[in-house]
Amino acid sequence: MLDQASPLRPKPGASDDERVIKLAVLAVGGQGGGVLADWITDVAERNGYIAQSTSVAGVAQRTGATIYYIEMARDTGRLPVFALSPSQGDVDILIAAELMEAGRAIIRGFVTPERTTLITSSHRIAAVSEKIEPGDGRASSEKVHATAQAAARRFIAFDMEKIAADNGTMISASLLGALAGSDALPFTRESYEQAIGAGGRGVGPSLAAFGAAYDRARGVAAAPAGEKAAAEPAVAQPRPTGRVSGPETLLKGWQELAARVASLPEPSRDMAERGLKKVVDYQDIAYGGEYLDRLDTAIALDNAERGYALSIAAAKHLANAMCYDDMIRVADLKTRSTRDKRVRKEVGVKEGSVLQVTEYFHPRIEEFCGTLPAGLGSYIENRPKLAAFLDRRINRGRHIRTDSLTGFAMLWFIGGLRRWRRRLLRHRVEVEHLERWYDLALGKAREDYALGVEILNCRRLIKGYSDTYARAQSKFDRVLSALPMLKGREDAADWIRRLREAALKDENGDMLDGALKTVATLNEGAAR
Amino acid sequence: MAERSFAKEVEKLRLGAGEEFAGEGILAITKALLQCGVGYVGGYQGAPISHLMDVLADAQDILGELGVHFEASASEATATAMLAASVHYPIRGAATFKSTVGTNVASDALANLASGGVTGGALIIVGEDYGEGSSIMQERSHAFAMKSQVWLLDPRPNLPSIVKAVEDGFELSEVSNTPVMLQVRIRCCHVHGHFIAKDNKRPPMSVADALSAPRRDTGRIVLPPASFLHEKEKVAKRWPAAVDFIKSRKINEMFGPDHGSVGIVMQGGMYNSVIRALQRLGLADTYGDTDVPLYVLNAVYPLVDDEFLAFCEGKQAVLVVEEGQPNYIEQAFAAMLHKAGRGTRLVGKEHLPMAGEYTGQVMLDGIGSFLRANAPHLLPGEVRAPNKLGEGVDTADLINVVPGRPPGFCIGCPERPIFAATKLVEQELGKHHIASDIGCHLFSIMPPFELGATTMGYGLGPASASAFNSPDAKRRSISFVGDGGFWHNGLTSSIGNAVFNKNDSVIVIVDNFYSAATGGQDILSSRASNRTKSTRHPIDEAVKGMGVKWLRHIDRTYDVGKVRAALRDALTTEEKGPKVIVASSECMLNRQRREKPLVDKAIKGGERVVKPKFGVDEDICTGDHACMRLSGCPSLSVKSLDDPLRDDPVAAIDQNCVGCGNCGEVADAAVLCPSFYRADVVHNPGRWDRFLESARRAVIGLLQRRRESRRLMFADA
DSSP states (O other): OOOTTOOOOOOTTOOGGGOOEEEEEEEETTSOHHHHHHHHHHHHHHTTEEEEEEEOOGGGGSSSEEEEEEEEEEOOSSOOOOOSSOOTTOOSEEEESSHHHHHHHHHTTOOOTTTOEEEEEOOOOOOHHHHSSSSOOOOOHHHHHHHHHHHOSEEEEEOHHHHHHHTTSOHHHHHHHHHHHHTOSSOOHHHHHHHHHHHOSSHHHHHHHHHHHHHHHHTSSOOOTTSOOTTOOOOOOOOOOOOEEOOHHHHHHHHHHHHHHHTSOHHHHHHHHHHHHHHHHHSOHHHHHHHHHHHHHHHHHOOGGGTTHHHHHHHHHHHHHHTOOOHHHHHHHHTOHHHHHHHHHHHTOOTTOEEEEEEEEOOOHHHHHHTSBHHHHHHHHTOHHHHHHHHHHHOSOEEEETTSHHHHHHHHHHHHGGGGGGGBHHHHHHHHHHHHHHHHHHHHHHHOHHHHHHHHHGGGGOOOSHHHHHHHHHHHHHHHTTHHHHTTOTTHHHHHHHHHHHHTTSSSOHHHHHHHHHHHHHTHHHHO | OOSSOOTTGGGGGGOOTTOEEEEEHHHHHHHHHHHTTOOEEEEOOOTTSHHHHHHHHHTHHHHHHHTOEEEEOSSHHHHHHHTTHHHHSOOOEEEEEEETHHHHHHHHHHHHHHHHOOSSOEEEEEEEOOSTTOOSOOOOSHHHHHHHTOEEEOOOSSHHHHHHHHHHHHHHHHHHTOOEEEEEEHHHHTOEEEEEOOOOOOOSSOHHHHHHSOOOOGGGSSSTTHHHHHHHHIIIIIHHHHHHHHHHTTOSEEESOSOOSEEEEEEGGGHHHHHHHHHHTTSBOTTOOBSSOEEEESEEESOOHHHHHHHHTTOSEEEEEOOSSSOHHHHHHHHHHHHHTOOOEEESTTTSOSSSOOOHHHHHHHHHHHHHHHOGGGSOHHHHSOOOOOOOOOOHHHHHHSOOOOOOOOTTOTTHHHHHHHHHHHHHHOOOOEEEOSSGGGGGGSTTTOOOSEEOSTTOTTGGGTTOOOTTOSSOOEEEEEHHHIIIIIIIIIIIHHHHTTOOOEEEEEEOSSBTTTTOBOOTTOSSOOSSSOOOOOHHHHHHHTTOOEEEEESOTTOHHHHHHHHHHHHHOSOOSOEEEEEEOOOHHHHHHHHHHHHHHHHHTTOOEEEEEEEEOTTTOOSOOTTGGGOOOTTEEEEOOSOTTOOSOEEEEOTTOOOOSHHHHHHHHTTOOTTEEEEEEEESOOHHHHHHHHHHHHHHHHHHHHHHTTSOEETTO
16 A cells, blocks of 8 residues: 555646545534535636535434535636546545544544644534443543644644634635635635625624634634533532532521531542532531531541542432432422522523423333331332232323423422431432442441442442433442352452443343353463 | 425536536436436435436426426336336436345336336436445345346446436347446435536427327236246347447547557446546646556446457456445456457456545555556556655554444434433333434444444334234334334335234334434425425324334424334233334424524514423533433533532533423433433513513512522632
8 A cells, every 4th residue: 555645746737726625524414514515616606716615415414424625726727637536645636524534534534634724613413323332432532632632743623613603604714714724725714704695604603613613723722611622631629619608597506517518638528518409408506417428438548548449439329319300309300499490591482482391201110119207108018919000000101391380380289298208219229229338338348448439439320310320220230239249359359340331332231241251261271 | 395405406407408517417418318318207215316306306397398298206116117108108208216236126127117118218327335434234236137137337427428428228128128226326326517408398298298199018028928028128129229338429538548568358337546546646647648448337237348359469468447245247257258269458456445445645556566567667666666755654552542423313403302211211120122223323333322223124123023012022022113114115114014923122213303414305204395296195094004003103203202102012911913103393404494494583573472492401411411411402512511529521512402302301311410401592582582581580589589598609610
């Protein structure tokens, strides 16, 4: 194979005027890449260039990755021979309308350090494969940024989607702005703006987005606060210092709890404060006290040499475990005034419009019993015929309008059951589960600190509602079922971490089962 | 109505002699047809020639003015059969479809047409869906030309060359009494360029003229003994006529120096890629002036022996650039050289890959390798012995990072809930054998649904499950077919077949009111009124007419529970024979295109409009993504929370949500979680709306304040 980067050797006598400029656009179907290609072609023609654009329409445009390709050369009176698709190592300007598409362009060899100006929007559109993992399946943006820095002659990246959205238009406008601002093409800003104007539709917003992106690309406008600079890894946000308000007596109680947090070892304080807020918000001050009591047992085992990893993990996962998702919590969250405000903001309800909100509930006998006093709840659960009878009456989808009085009042009432929560069946079950898990973790931590931390972290597996929740429980149990097999192994913590990560890869835990089989074979060698 | 409107562009079809046409390849072909005095055109949509059908449909006024008849054919077979109008009458006709899938369907008619031959020029424009972005099996149209002995043009991919090929094609067809196929590759169809127009021509004889003076000639009908004569006529008369025409009219082109020790022969469609490789090797300039002799086959079948042999004269080695396999052209040329006793070495697939698209890199490598082996003296020093330009960037890491992004269901697609329901019903009743079909619904085979085992051709989904019909079976097969495939040939090949053979399977007809995957063209069951076509013929009526007894019609596919119930019934009912579910909801892409401007206008005009959108309560969402495993909607994605207590990203719905309802319905049917909500914004609310709102908000606010004044409130909670 020839070296990818071998430059086009102009025929002897060919002047720079006859050079062909090659520009490829990689986009996700539906982003408006065709509009961008038309604009670029138009700009080139306005500047006395002959331009040719091609694309692959058809099903490739249905949300899949797609390529538009443009070649242009100064009009010398003769027709150039243009290629119809980009070649590896032979692209001058690569525009990617999404960050992973920039990564794809690099993989495909369309970006070379000697010549390619890579312009990409830094925003992400998660692919289906990234979304369906039960854990966090998203690809690493940092890796693409880092490779792009090295792979391109020039690398221009910022969130062009946001610029477009802020101006009420499509990303094609801000991509064109970034292209113009990059000066990668020998054309004036005015000619770009004329091309947008000639398009005729949504000219105002398009020009605004074009201008904003133009300035960003030239470095005239700074990155807005909050937007990460390119290639800068995500930094943890500073600790929030939220205001707490409420009745005097409760505030007093809160201050006592806050004082307890302040006396905790420094490294664990941040997580403990967050956790405390979560559980107090979930239930009450006393619940916060229980939380700190439980946390104290972890802290008692911990020390500074270990960086208080056990305490931090305990602070985090105890809070999550204590704030299990029951009907009361859902109803409480859905009837708060802050929630109403957030929905209005997200949906963009303008003054003078009316908002109607429909919630989707599907209660089953399990949820119903969980919300009954423990004795009654387990009475029903222990009688399958009765449970089935009741389930037939309960188990169906309910669409509840929380903007209506009856719908709201119903949820408001359920949210009000909070004060009796401790007596309900679900609470009893959750507390038992929590204590089993927590005791196990701390017990193991005494002999193997790291293993204790990993067992705490397994709480991450427990999430979802109904069937998903049941599957999560089963994964949690399966991961911990490896403990006897790992007994006495130095790498036990490592294995539990690996098992947990495998469990987060797919819905049913197939990867986890595979990993468990591996664990089962670990001691075979020794046994033989 | 099609997804893309060419209403503005078709005005370019009116350009007169000397004016410059600027636009897409597809539009140029249409213009060329009119310049040639075509009498009738038809075809079946499919990438990459969907837009050709759309252009024709949008150009019906112009066609009407010229007396040109336009058919939106029921299938490629129909389109090709239509060319029978050119058998006895000197009328030029054109048909267009996607190849090779369309050519497969058309081949019955094509063979009959080719046997009897034509009087008027018959042109078949095949859009070659090969290589990157293709959605079909990778085969060659070339074989069809050879087996039916119709001529195949493969012009250089620029507008003047394609336009000329249309003109040449009609003439070639007429002088040799043979239909001609004109092959245009996918990117060529969508290439933007220029050519100088000629005046449009009215057909000298219109189809109306023909009807008033009918002709027949038994000798042109495919039945013995005529058919035996046709076979001989093909080789004795039509072939030589075609070769003469191609030669005398210089259809094939020579470029570069007259003499040289090596040369390159190529399909016309490959010309630009060959030049690009030569440019990069320093052997051609921007305009294609090259140091290497080139023989460009704008006609790839039949080949012209003496033209080729003359090209090989004095050359030691000749490279054949022929994309796809088998390498028919290379084989034919090798035979010519052998029979002529020539010593020129013919190479092709030794330097170029046997299979796969000839991309820029493949060409650069292949032609470079050919020249290094056979004419190193031509190559500049730095190509012969390149200085390593550094290691380049290591992308190995990146390959594991960048996710694949295959095409999938659009935002709000009405087919998504059908497959969500199928996935749910399989959770209850176990896995089933599922047969898929051609169309958007084939995206079901991808994550997150991963449903469907085979796809056997348009409208053949249920047919491809027909073997799975056993009295011993404990489970039924499920097959899918779209409305496009249903009308294309599914009604007979799939439904009729299932009825006749008492097939005990479940058939789901996915009805989205259009031939959606090809760009939203109207079909028989489309609900919109169409000025020139007859629509609104319900699928269930047709199915009943075929004799199906068990039929369910779902008129809102977003009702996941209902679809699941219908599937469950179909899979478990005691009733024998095919169980057919017609699941109808309008293609969201088309619906939005139709409704969005109207809604925006209504809102601006002060009318009361309710606009739905979905949202997720992020503090209720636990980040298990079960909803996404039943959706895959581009609008439903993941986002990180700024909360160290939470490890996994939660679900979030972006601004592009069209409020189709799938999220809520799936959450309900699959009993997922209560974090979804639907927010209906009432724009320009009426007095009653406002009164109700203020009353409700007053009471709700009271309740909220009451509770919130008795608890701790965390500003950042």
